[in-house]
Amino acid sequence: MNVWKKIRIIASLLVILLAGYLAWQIYISLFAVDIKYVPQGDLYKTVTSPDERYTLRFYRSSGGATTGFAMLGIMEDQKTKEQRRIYWEYPCREVSVKWRRDVVIINDTRLNIWTEVYDFRLDQPIYPAK
Incomplete structure (x- = not known):
């Protein structure tokens, strides 16, 4: 496996993790009923x-x-x-x-x-x- 392919895989994983984190923050701020997340x-x-x-x-x-x-x-x-x-x-x-x-x-x-x-x-x- 060449270096550029590894870099693309790592970058893709980081983007997926960031998107998941942002989705979780949006869910908490809009839909979570418990104010412990405020x-x-x-x-x-x-x-x-x-x-x-x-x-x-x-x-x-x-x-x-x-x-x-x-x-x-x-x-x-x-x-x-x-x-x-x-x-x-x-x-x-x-x-x-x-x-x-x-x-x-x-x-x-x-x-x-x-x-x-x-x-x-x-x-x-x-x-x-x-």
Whole structure:
């Protein structure tokens, strides 16, 4: 087998791998229901619950000049240090947060912190957390 044939085979394999990776990224961004694949971005705001048991951290990310900002909310239990993604909205530049016991209201979206997650991509934006 000559050198040029080996180079073509290796280049073809690299192109196939790159195409597969790009297809996977497109699938995740458009069709994946779980927000665990959402990029975190830069810390934008931190809000603590009135009883100081939970902390919500909001991360704002941008896909560049052609897209708007997206906001990801991650809740952390201060006792157990367990973290869970509970909020993702696009487009979103800012967030407002109000706490009421086990309910948090983020940008007029009401979430039970134990059972619900908000993801803007779904027709029914609130669904049970996994």
